[in-house]
Amino acid sequence: MRVTPVDTIPLDDTDDRAGLRMLARRVANHDLAPNAARWDEREEFPDASWSALRAAELFATTIGERWGGMGLGDMEAAIVLEELSKVDVSSAILCQLIFNGPPRAIEHLGNDDMKDRWLRSAAAGEALFCIGITEPDAGSAATSMRARLERDNMGYRLNAYKNYVTGGHRAAACLVWCRFPDAAPPSGIGAVLVDLGSKGVTIAGTHKKMGIRGCTEAEIAFEDVRIEPEDVLIESGSGDSSGLRTLLAHLNHERCGNAAMCIGAAQGALEYAISYMAERKAGPTALADLQGLQWKLADMTIALEGSRLLLDRALALAGGPQGTPPAMETAIAKAAANQAAKYVCDEAIQLLGGYGYSREYPVERAYRDVRGLCIGAGTVEIQRNYVGANLARGRHPLNPLWSTEGPGAAVSR
Ligand SMILES: Cc1cc2nc3c(=O)[nH]c(=O)nc-3n(C[C@H](O)[C@H](O)[C@H](O)COP(=O)(O)OP(=O)(O)OC[C@H]3O[C@@H](n4cnc5c(N)ncnc54)[C@H](O)[C@@H]3O)c2cc1C
The missing domain is CATH 1.20.140.10 (Butyryl-CoA Dehydrogenase, subunit A, domain 3)
Incomplete structure (x- = not known):
């Protein structure tokens, strides 16, 4: 049975959520707020925020318990992000990269090797992660990307230049969207996880920005970077857009x-x-x-x-x-x-x-x-x-007020 939004919207925090909110608020007010203007003025990475978030174990919020996390969901992630962003978005974005970036994709979509290799360090706040989708000539139109894998024995070689990678200059690993061998645009896009310490990875520069100046974006070059089979998050092929x-x-x-x-x-x-x-x-x-x-x-x-x-x-x-x-x-x-x-x-x-x-x-x-x-x-x-x-096309938000009959009526997503 499909639930209606009125049944599902929590208009107030549960006790557990209220406790999480209070914890995040305390860290925000005591640890993040005093330095927030400084990160911005000096365009300085918020190392002290990282330490405070790690000490409060907030990075563990969404990672599964098997890897040392709390195993909570998007709602709890949003609570923490709201509270931290009230005082400093540059610091909150560190949690965003862990909660809603590569670690979540690894946990939901990755193989066991990948999970065992990365999720503990994500939950413990030992490693930052970043996402490389955008390229200098491919932003909104991601399918125009040039990032490409070539076969190399059982694995691949990655050649790519990713632009605007939040936290890329400080991250341990990057989830890189790229095209698999033999596929022509727009098909064949999948993703691999790259250890940024790998041979062939260069941080080519960082952006000077208007805002979120504490956690800037990097340009990352990947030149013939070896990708092992277990580093593949989502495989793709010619004519495949799944x-x-x-x-x-x-x-x-x-x-x-x-x-x-x-x-x-x-x-x-x-x-x-x-x-x-x-x-x-x-x-x-x-x-x-x-x-x-x-x-x-x-x-x-x-x-x-x-x-x-x-x-x-x-x-x-x-x-x-x-x-x-x-x-x-x-x-x-x-x-x-x-x-x-x-x-x-x-x-x-x-x-x-x-x-x-x-x-x-x-x-x-x-x-x-x-x-x-x-x-x-x-x-x-x-x-x-x-x-x-x-x-x-006749699709509509999940709201019972929308008509479900007649031409142009709702179809399932
Ligand atoms: C703070 C910040 C953090 C970011 N972090 C990351 C990151 O971690 N990893 C990453 O890969 N990327 C990141 N990005 C890049 C971001 O995803 C791209 O900037 C964004 O997708 C837009 O791409 P673009 O800049 O190439 O603009 P373009 O795609 O060139 O778009 C230019 C303008 O045209 C509009 N436009 C484009 N196509 C259409 C269309 N079909 N219909 C209507 N309007 C259109 C856009 O909305 C925009 O206003 C970040 C960007 C910012 C600002």
């Missing part, structure tokens, strides 16, 4: 994590603006007492709470730690959270006036950080393409 479909579906974890980080960062900016308005006076009147500004707070909250409910629906529909959030609901939630966060952070700057525009106050950093999240993990436009194209 591997790509599996990888794209699995990106829904990352998209939900991206949405959670947006919601957290915007929540931080909103709460900062509210407390600022209570203190700041325009003549004799506190900003908080001006109805025109109260309406801004109301609109910001309406947008943010709406996107949080959409995210909760996508997360709940994953159905637990072994499931994956569905594509349509994920695309809606990511686009909504990206747009809500950009709007909320922009308005928070406005509410602080000139101080909002100053780097001495945290709201402009939140704005710059969420701006990048609107591009990463599939742009807002690409989410809209997915939603619009599916609606036009």
Whole structure:
């Protein structure tokens, strides 16, 4: 029986989730917040955040218990990401890479050798992981990628140049999307896991960015890198697009994590603006007492709470730690959270006036950080393409209000 979203949306945290939220909030406020501006100003990797997250065992949240993790799902991942992003997206993204990046793909899709080799170090916070999909000439149109495997005895050789790899300069391993031998575009895309200490791997550079400056993106060159059979996560072949479909579906974890980080960062900016308005006076009147500004707070909250409910629906529909959030609901939630966060952070700057525009106050950093999240993990436009194209084909979100009869009616996903 299909459940309706109203049955599944948890409007409040359970006791366990509340405990996890409190833990993440404590680490965020005590350990991440004091250094957040520094990582941004100096474009410095947040090593102290990494140590604090590791000490609190937060990296273990989503990894299976067999490998030393807590075995929790997308909902718990989102709770942690929201709380950390309230103070610092550059630090939260370290957890995003573990929760919703390669370790989750390895656990769901990988072979036993791969799991045994990597998942313990992921849960223990001993290794960072990154994802290499984008190339200089292939971003949204991932099927145009040039990354390619050639056969080499029982294994392969990888030649690729990946661009915009978050944390790539500090990661131990990279999940590289690439085309398998003898396949022509657009088919044949699968993925391999590459130990970044391997011969032939070079960190070619890092990007200088507007936001999320503590955890930047790297360019990574792979030149004739040996790939063992057990390093293959998803195999593909000529005329085969099933591997790509599996990888794209699995990106829904990352998209939900991206949405959670947006919601957290915007929540931080909103709460900062509210407390600022209570203190700041325009003549004799506190900003908080001006109805025109109260309406801004109301609109910001309406947008943010709406996107949080959409995210909760996508997360709940994953159905637990072994499931994956569905594509349509994920695309809606990511686009909504990206747009809500950009709007909320922009308005928070406005509410602080000139101080909002100053780097001495945290709201402009939140704005710059969420701006990048609107591009990463599939742009807002690409989410809209997915939603619009599916609606036009008669598919709809899981919501009983949609008609299921007649021409153009819903079909199963
Ligand atoms: C902060 C950040 C972190 C990132 N982390 C990673 C990472 O870890 N690993 C990784 O592989 N990549 C990463 N990326 C790269 C990101 O996935 C790409 O930037 C994104 O997919 C867009 O690709 P592009 O930059 O090549 O833009 P393009 O694809 O060239 O798009 C340019 C513009 O055109 C729009 N557009 C493109 N095609 C269409 C279409 N069909 N319909 C409508 N509009 C369209 C896009 O939305 C965009 O606005 C990251 C990017 C950012 C900003």
